[in-house]
Amino acid sequence: MTFFKFIHSYLLALFVFAFSFGTAQAAVILVYHHVSSETPASTSLSAEQFKKHLTYLRDNGFTVMALNDLIDSLKAGKTIVDKAVVITFDDGYTDIFEQAHPMLKLFDYPYTLFINPGKVAKNKSGYLTWAQLKAMADDGVLIANHGLHHDSLIKTPEGMSQEQWAAQKIAELQQSEQILADQLGQSWKYFALPYGEYTADIQQKLQDLNYVVFTQQSGAVGLDTDLTAIPRFPASQPYDKIKPLATKLKSLPFDVAASSQRSNTIVDANTPPEQLDKHIKIKVKDFYASQLNCFVSGQGRVDVNWAADKSSFDLQIKAPLDIGRVRANCTAPSIANPGRYYWYSRPWFVKTDDGSWYKD
Known part of the structure; x- marks a missing residue:
């Protein structure tokens, strides 16, 4: 009976998960x-x-x-x-x-x-x-x-x-x-x-x-x-x-905190990475934190450092951002919807070396 109870509980959990995130x-x-x-x-x-x-x-x-x-x-x-x-x-x-x-x-x-x-x-x-x-x-x-x-x-x-x-x-x-x-x-x-x-x-x-x-x-x-x-x-x-x-x-929308959708976007040239606004508060649901991938313009894939409670992460940017419009694109595969990905983009607008704006 214990085995069948386990199977029943497992199937019930799958049903609840699918109901919550499947649609x-x-x-x-x-x-x-x-x-x-x-x-x-x-x-x-x-x-x-x-x-x-x-x-x-x-x-x-x-x-x-x-x-x-x-x-x-x-x-x-x-x-x-x-x-x-x-x-x-x-x-x-x-x-x-x-x-x-x-x-x-x-x-x-x-x-x-x-x-x-x-x-x-x-x-x-x-x-x-x-x-x-x-x-x-x-x-x-x-x-x-x-x-x-x-x-x-x-x-x-x-x-x-x-x-x-x-x-x-x-x-x-x-x-x-x-x-x-x-x-x-x-x-x-x-x-x-x-x-x-x-x-x-x-x-x-x-x-x-x-x-x-x-x-x-x-x-x-x-x-x-x-x-x-x-x-x-x-x-x-x-x-x-x-x-x-x-x-x-x-694609699907991450559940990103309101505060992280109003970030510091203007950046001076050669700003050290540790001074960038690269902290993102997010709810981990329907994806595995370990499968989050982020890419930064001009730098390729960057690592992320998750908070202990998985409520937020920091982009581990290693070098100053390129001049111009720069973005970090983060994606993660959906668990309940195979073949679909959650997607979020964080922008920065980086001035030139002399403090003027880049040309369009």
Whole structure:
């Protein structure tokens, strides 16, 4: 009887574990810029490859949902349908209207376009016009804020303090939001950060103004995601191949503490590793701490040092970070969902040796 009781208890434990974690709840947001073979490769993929992305989503059980539906669910703490995907574009290039929009209509997939109204007003070649944007909006496209002029919120020009610059850019953000409302009848208060650059202080200021904010670092989205730093996976070259994209589309969100989602992001050149904000508080559930792997831009895989109670870990970075936008990407395989990985990214923005900002 003892043996059978053991088997019964073991099977019951497996059932409870599967019930708790087996039905994953995660969304992935993709970010594109150009759909063209004639534009810079680092922000582009061909129309043919973009169609392959849409076909893969359709044929592999993904639910492509509107961004506002996802955000409403997150705000309300509602269950997210598993394998949910949101499609977004930044900057508002004409090839989105000419190439991507017809394909997305054909697949009946909703999507969001983040634009800079200041650029639209200048009628710059290669950028969408208000007439084109109005036609897209009438087709159901969600059009949201990418800042008035695509200025970084952290790259302070000479003669201004960081606080003054951030205040100016946020005032322009509010102006941009009003232009969207006036021109298109849309005001979602969704903001895609230019270059994905931000600080914890900027996060708080945007939260105070009720903005939902999107970054350019990788990771899945879940109910514990900070709505002032929502990750998006880049899907242009060189990240446009189906096999690696498939892994990202099936990724899951770690349960990262709120404090670790508001980290110190600005770093001086040659800052000693021990002075970096590389502490991450996280709940270990549905993955083994020993299987967590982290990689830092320019340094490859780095070890992690877990706290004794496994409530947090430190990245064991051995050298100063490279100049520019740097990220640590951490992943771990799910126990209950074989073939799927938890994914979290920590960003740093590293100044040049003379204290100035790197060029974009």
